[in-house]
Amino acid sequence: xxxxxxxVLLDGISYGMILFLISVGLTVTMGLMRIVxxxxxxxxxxxxxxxxxxxxxxxxxxLAAIAAAAAAGVLGGIAEASIYRPLYRKGELAQVLLxxxxxxxxxxxxxxxFGAFPYPVVFPDYLTRPIDIGFRDYPAYRLFxxxxxxxxAAVLWLVMxxxxxxxxxxxxxxxxxxxxxxxIDVNRLFTLTFIIGCGLAGLGGAIGAGVLSLxxxxxxxxxxxxxxxxxxxxxxxxxxxxxAAMALGIIDTLGKYFVAEAAPYLLYAAVFVLLLWRPKxxxxxxxxA
Amino acid sequence: xxxxxxxxxxxxxxxxxxxxxxxxxxxxxxxxxxFGTQVIIWILFxxxxxxxxxxxxxxxxxxxxxxxxGAYTAGLFAIxxxxxxxxxxxxxxxxxxxxxxxxxxxxLHTNGVTLLMLTLAIVSVLSEFANQAxxxxxxxxxxxxxxxxxxxxxxxxxxxxxxAYLYAAVVLFGWFLLAWRLVRSPFGRSLDGIRxxxxxxxxxxxxxxxxxxxxxxISAAIAGSAGALSAQxxxxxxxxxxxLLSSGIVxxxxxxxxxxxxYGAFLGATIYFVVQDYSAKISPFFWEFVVxxxxxxxxxxLDGGLLDLGPAAxxxxxxxxxxxxxxx
Numbered sequence: 001x002x003x004x005x006x007x008v009l010l011d012g013i014s015y016g017m018i019l020f021l022i023s024v025g026l027t028v029t030m031g032l033m034r035i036v037x038x039x040x041x042x043x044x045x046x047x048x049x050x051x052x053x054x055x056x057x058x059x060x061x062x063l064a065a066i067a068a069a070a071a072a073g074v075l076g077g078i079a080e081a082s083i084y085r086p087l088y089r090k091g092e093l094a095q096v097l098l099x100x101x102x103x104x105x106x107x108x109x110x111x112x113x114f115g116a117f118p119y120p121v122v123f124p125d126y127l128t129r130p131i132d133i134g135f136r137d138y139p140a141y142r143l144f145x146x147x148x149x150x151x152x153a154a155v156l157w158l159v160m161x162x163x164x165x166x167x168x169x170x171x172x173x174x175x176x177x178x179x180x181x182x183x184i185d186v187n188r189l190f191t192l193t194f195i196i197g198c199g200l201a202g203l204g205g206a207i208g209a210g211v212l213s214l215x216x217x218x219x220x221x222x223x224x225x226x227x228x229x230x231x232x233x234x235x236x237x238x239x240x241x242x243x244a245a246m247a248l249g250i251i252d253t254l255g256k257y258f259v260a261e262a263a264p265y266l267l268y269a270a271v272f273v274l275l276l277w278r279p280k281x282x283x284x285x286x287x288x289a
Numbered sequence: 290x291x292x293x294x295x296x297x298x299x300x301x302x303x304x305x306x307x308x309x310x311x312x313x314x315x316x317x318x319x320x321x322x323x324f325g326t327q328v329i330i331w332i333l334f335x336x337x338x339x340x341x342x343x344x345x346x347x348x349x350x351x352x353x354x355x356x357x358x359g360a361y362t363a364g365l366f367a368i369x370x371x372x373x374x375x376x377x378x379x380x381x382x383x384x385x386x387x388x389x390x391x392x393x394x395x396x397l398h399t400n401g402v403t404l405l406m407l408t409l410a411i412v413s414v415l416s417e418f419a420n421q422a423x424x425x426x427x428x429x430x431x432x433x434x435x436x437x438x439x440x441x442x443x444x445x446x447x448x449x450x451x452x453a454y455l456y457a458a459v460v461l462f463g464w465f466l467l468a469w470r471l472v473r474s475p476f477g478r479s480l481d482g483i484r485x486x487x488x489x490x491x492x493x494x495x496x497x498x499x500x501x502x503x504x505x506x507i508s509a510a511i512a513g514s515a516g517a518l519s520a521q522x523x524x525x526x527x528x529x530x531x532x533l534l535s536s537g538i539v540x541x542x543x544x545x546x547x548x549x550x551x552y553g554a555f556l557g558a559t560i561y562f563v564v565q566d567y568s569a570k571i572s573p574f575f576w577e578f579v580v581x582x583x584x585x586x587x588x589x590x591l592d593g594g595l596l597d598l599g600p601a602a603x604x605x606x607x608x609x610x611x612x613x614x615x616x617x
Contacts, residue, residue, distance in 0.1 A: 036402055086589060092348055092401055094588045097544055100537050101584030108578025220533055224409050231406045264417035272410040276395060279403045 003135040008253055014142040016249025017149025018211050021204030022222075023229040023241050024156065025197020031173045031236015031285060033088055033190055036095040039079075039102035040201060041223035047072040047202020048121065048214040049110060055122035064121075065206045072202020077195040084194070103219040111216040121209035141210050148207060152200070153242060160238055169193060173236040173285050228271050234281030243282060307555045311458050315451075322450040323522075328562045329457040330518045335543040335554035336461075336468055337511035342540070343548030344472055345504045346484030348401065351408030353535035354415045355509040357526075359385045359516025361419065364432045364526045372438045374446075374456075378517045385513020386506050393505035397498060400487075409533070416531035432526040446521070453522040460518060464511050468551055471507070480504055541584050547596035556595055 026040040047068035054064035079102065087095050127144055130137035160166035172179040172186045180186050205214070212222055229248060233240030248267070255266055274282075314325050334356055341347045359381040366377035396407040419426045426432055439445040444452045471477050482490045483497050491497050520526045529535060538561065546557025561580065568576040591598065 030402065036405065083585065083589070090588075092405075093342065093346075096348065096350070096405065097540060097584055098588040100540070101581040101588065104537070104577045104581025104584065106581075108575060108581060112572065112575065112578065220537070224413060224533065227406055227409065231402060235402065265414040265421070268410045268413040268417065272407060272414065275399070275403055275407055275410070279399045 008257060010138060010142060012250030012253040013246060014145040015211055015253060016246040017145050018204055018208035019229050019248055020242055020245035021149055021152060022201045023226045023245060025201050026226055027230045027233065027236055027241045028193050028197050030230055035087060036092050037099050038096060038223050039099040040226055042103045042106035042219040043072045043076055043198040044201040044205030045106060045218040046075060048205035048209050049114060049119060051206030052119045052121045052214055061124050065203055068206035069199040069203040073195045073199030076198025080191050080194045107216045107219050116216055119214045121206060123210065145207065232271060232274060232281055234284035236285040237283045240281055240283035307552060315454060322454045326450055326454045326457050326522045328559055329461050330515050331542055331558040331562065332554050333461045333464060334512055334515040334539050335558045336551060337508045337515060338539050338543050339548055339551065339554050340468060341505055341508035344477065345480040345501055347501060347505060348405050349408040350405060350533065350536045351412040352512050352539060353531055354412035355385045355389060355512035356516040356535065357415060357531035358388055359513030360520040360526045360530050361426060361432060363517035363520040364435045367435045367437055372436055374437045374440055374521050381517035382510050382514045386510035389509020390502060390506040393502045397501040397505060412531060419528055419531055429528045431528060435520065435524040437521060457518050457522060460514060464514060541580055544587055545583060545595055550596055553596050
């Protein structure tokens with residue numbers, strides 16, 4: 001019984017880590033610039049395909065993951081400078097439409113280049129084998145996800161809490177006008193953060209390909225999931241995203257074990273009720289509270 | 290917005306044109322009526338979205354839910370209750386309206402991203418339910434085996450789709466008249482105000498929440514009607530009617546044509562499906578690329594959709610002249 005509970009917990013956490021990696025960039029976009037960004041999944045997908053292409057052609061998995069993050073980050077930076085900037089002044093509708101447009105274009109381009117079928121990332125052998133963790137054999141890949149997720153979450157937490165960059169970012173999320181008034185270049189801060197966020201999404205898309213499988217529909221299929229993490233956690237809230245991602249991962253896994261048929265819509269129904277109860281999310285930043 | 294005063298004759302031509310095209314198409318392309326019917330259905334769907342999103346400013350990506358609900362209701366009604374198409378259509382409209390009223394009442398006190406997320410959650414619940422309830426809906430195989438009686442016992446649905454085309458056109462015309470009246474009524478004007486500044490509208494005594502729920506319900510009813518038409522015209526309901534992609538497509542169609550014009554839906558849906566049809570012939574997935582590109586350009590360059598092309602060209606000319614003067 002205990003071993004079963006631990007298995008569910010590990011499954012849930014590893015899934016949650018991927019959701020967190022991909023969504024953490026989105027929470028900044030939505031919290032800091034108040035942009036409804038439905039194209040975020042596209043950056044994760046691009047990262048995944050880059051890693052898939054490289055590893056299928058014999059590239060080293062870790063280098064491929066780094067290349068995935070870099071590619072997604074660079075593309076994110078270009079998109080921010082060219083397409084997103086005119087959007088900040090426009091309404092939510094324009095933002096929804098334009099970012100959906102980006103997701104469509106990416107889906108079309110990926111289909112044209114890689115085909116419509118699922119596209120695997122080749123993981124190293126030792127990750128695909130189960131290893132003994134004391135009470136049972138458990139897939140090494142899942143443990144790898146938990147480790148990477150935990151390391152990045154810790155680094156993010158240190159940066160957000162301890163560095164001047166983190167202090168500026170938190171200030172800008174909480175009160176962008178006041179942050180501008182005290183001399184913080186919010187636009188540059190945002191560009192930088194956008195690049196990092198897209199890079200993390202690309203990394204998440206690459207190493208998480210074993211959980212969220214890569215296919216051209218990825219960008220639209222999973223964006224709802226990423227949005228759920230951001231909105232449930234509270235836009236712009238890092239801790240909120242982490243809690244929401246973990247909760248989502250564990251609830252979803254529990255659902256799959258116990259009520260396989262009802263799991264997907266129970267999840268969305270839960271999100272629905274939660275948002276009616278707390279429209280600003282679980283842990284909203286000060287600006288939204 | 291200041292509009293140039295156009296003569297009543299010109300306005301009459303403008304009104305007659307779309308309907309003339311609907312009629313001419315019927316005779317000019319008898320072997321393409323299936324495509325025409327699909328376009329008419331999506332015009333109706335886009336028009337329903339225009340009422341909620343365009344006029345009232347309700348940010349939603351959940352309209353596919355009403356379309357799908359209408360489609361499944363009409364299909365299931367034909368299979369389990371009665372093969373009469375009009376009764377099935379009425380049932381679909383009623384169910385979609387009821388669902389719109391109930392969910393609208395729950396979510397319309399929120400706004401922005403939270404509202405968007407709630408609409409996404411609702412349509413996701415519907416979609417997952419339809420996927421799981423295979424016994425009822427056929428799951429991802431789709432709902433098959435829909436058989437319909439002739440309309441009024443006289444006009445049979447046949448493989449050439451003449452009946453379906455005219456049926457869809459008549460339904461569109463009916464809803465169009467209602468929508469046209471509605472947005473010019475005091476009720477429609479109050480929606481304009483709510484979109485622009487809900488707080489101020491509340492301050493001058495408008496029951497904002499009630500008005501939003503009302504238009505959301507009407508919009509849901511029309512979307513359900515479009516869904517019912519779709520199920521009846523093709524005698525099939527696929528799971529994809531409930532997808533985010535459907536919501537995306539109808540929004541694209543509306544925005545391409547232009548919001549808050551009613552006729553924007555006509556132009557946008559037509560262009561969307563013509564482009565999709567052509568680009569899908571080049572490569573089955575090319576249309577996503579084209580549609581996404583059209584969407585990005587529309588948002589960046591045209592605030593009012595393609596019906597805004599004329600004014601936008603004028604603005605560009607003015608700016609050009611202005612720049613030329615500055616340069617001198």
